[in-house]
Amino acid sequence: MSSAMVILLTGVLVAIACALSGAFLILRRMAMMVDAISHAILPGLVAGYFLAQGPDLLAGFAGAVLAAVLTVSLVEALQNTGRMAGESAIGIVFPAMFALGTFIVSRYFANVHLDADAILYGNIEFAPFDLLYINGVNLGPQSLWVMSGLCLMNALFVSLLYKELKVATFDPGLAAALGFSPALIHYALMAVVSITTVGAFTAVGAILVVALFVVPAATAWLLTDRLAVMIALAAAIGALSAVSGYIVASALDASVAGSIATMTGVFFGLAFLFAPQHGLVARARRLQRQRVEFGVQTLLVHLLNHEQSPNRQAESAIGHLSSELRWSASFARRITRKAAQADLLRRSGDDLSLTTQGRTEAESARMAEQSDAR
Amino acid sequence: MLIELFTDYTLRNVALGSALLGIVSGALGCFAVLRRQGLLGDALAHAALPGICVAFLLTGSKAPLVLLIGAALAGWLATLLLLTVVRETRLSTDSALAIVLSTFFGFGIVLLTFISRSGSANQAGLDKFLFGQAATLVAEDVQTMGLLGAAALLILAALHKEFKLLAFDAEFAASLGFPARGLSVLLTSLIVIAIVIGLQTVGVVLMAAMLVGPAVAARQWTNRLGVMVMLAAVFGAASGVSGALISVSEANTPTGPVIILSLTVIVLGSLFFAPARGLVWDAIRRRQQRAERLSD
Structure with missing residues (x-):
């Protein structure tokens, strides 16, 4: 040897x-x-x-x-x-x-x-x-x-x-x-x-x-x-x-x-x-993904809450989203884009409206939120 | 012997250097021990080695100040990594300490052997940091140590109230609006200074005891932090000077280990015989109580 x-x-x-x-x-x-x-x-x-x-x-x-x-x-x-x-x-x-x-x-x-x-x-x-x-x-x-x-x-x-x-x-x-x-x-x-x-x-x-x-x-x-x-x-x-x-x-x-x-x-x-699970990069990405998922959910519930209100259009403007939900304009745009990609909402100009799928999702999210609160 | 302490050049430097180390590490060690970071010093001392080697490789200089800056930077980096690993993973502090300690030191050994084999050959000054060679201290070293130590002690004195709060209730300190994290980093940096002073005198391995020993001994005598810090400084200085005296008066006795052995004697003495907390009094009390109960 x-x-x-x-x-x-x-x-x-x-x-x-x-x-x-x-x-x-x-x-x-x-x-x-x-x-x-x-x-x-x-x-x-x-x-x-x-x-x-x-x-x-x-x-x-x-x-x-x-x-x-x-x-x-x-x-x-x-x-x-x-x-x-x-x-x-x-x-x-x-x-x-x-x-x-x-x-x-x-x-x-x-x-x-x-x-x-x-x-x-x-x-x-x-x-x-x-x-x-x-x-x-x-x-x-x-x-x-x-x-x-x-x-x-x-x-x-x-x-x-x-x-x-x-x-x-x-x-x-x-x-x-x-x-x-x-x-x-x-x-x-x-x-x-x-x-x-x-x-x-x-x-x-x-x-x-x-x-x-x-x-x-x-x-x-x-x-x-x-x-x-x-x-x-x-x-x-x-x-x-x-x-x-x-x-x-x-x-x-x-x-x-x-x-x-x-x-x-x-x-x-x-x-x-x-x-894969406990690494710094994987955890940062997981956090990022969760932030986006939660953001989309919040946006859907927000739209659902204001669907019937007279100033529906104003409520859905990007500028309004960032002040009401305390989002930066770029984050608001990103969340809107993600939600649109997933076919959860439709946008025409500044106006956002829920799709059928988006409404179902928003309703279940709101119910989960309410039962959590209880 | 005592007169030689003031007249003999080598003896004076060794004794002064060891006393300085004892005072600085004793005082700062109290805070490390109270914050349950007793072994942080051990990890940082080991982590300093690659810093020393890199400083030498970059500058080609063996001036104490250059090497000490390298050591301090490496110690800093190690602290940062340590805190990150503890915060971001489920590993315990104890595992993180061992990881940082052994990998940094391993890398230091790679650099050290690389330097010595690559022909620059005058690495002779570097490996004295492993075991420390108090006997080689010259007046210039002692001056550098004195300046660094004085700076560390001044900062400690200026911020003693903040550090006290941090040591006993860090969350309370944060809730009062003190920058707890910044203070914690500052305190660790001061400990890095103590380590840098100690590397030349007692070396990497024995540095842990210089931080922990005086503090643990002093803790047995008092419940007051101020008194504890003073006592720890005195114990540190006493073991430093006695180590220096013994090693110079006897042939073939290395200074660093003798300092640590004197310190161990002080620690054991305090543990057994300190007035209120001494284990001996405890045992006697228990025996008396048993006798009383039996006679009732």
């Missing part, structure tokens, strides 16, 4: 692993908890390094997962004191843990290579050279094994506990009544997220892990209302970001992890603007 392929595949696997449980983090409003966890595992990694007397996959993993669990419990303990808001607790715990980590590194491992930049944005570029040996047998790049494992773990977690996660997320009260503890689900999710973070940390660093967990899932939520679809979409968007991010990074000779995070942002921006 070429080294480019290893990097690309590692990126795709990390992105998918994170996106799978990321959907639940978005829905449970816990996005910043990932930020806290990803920073706070540093002292755990350092402790693992210290205990194993050198870089060791398992010791580092164990230390980091412990640190992650400690972070979640500390944040919750601080919140439960009732002395500070939730986000303040996060803002106190993770910088303290991160500071402790950097402090220990610079104080006791000044001569050790624990690269500061790698902590923040990882070194996925080295993935092809970090090979896994078991009993001296070369099994290929270690990152691929770790990330495949994480992907599998997340996929199993999300699919096996799908119903439980869904109920506990959307209706914790019902979950408790049905007999499974929302707290247990919460801690299971936190454990899976912590383990995934630790694995992904080595590839993409502390901050970009957050991008992979949160951004594809948030993008997916703008595209669908169905949880299962959201999870699948999140994984697909994550993978797409990894591939396109890798291409951009190679073209610019820039950081792969940074490019992947940037691409997640680009896809989010696209969904934010152009998502």
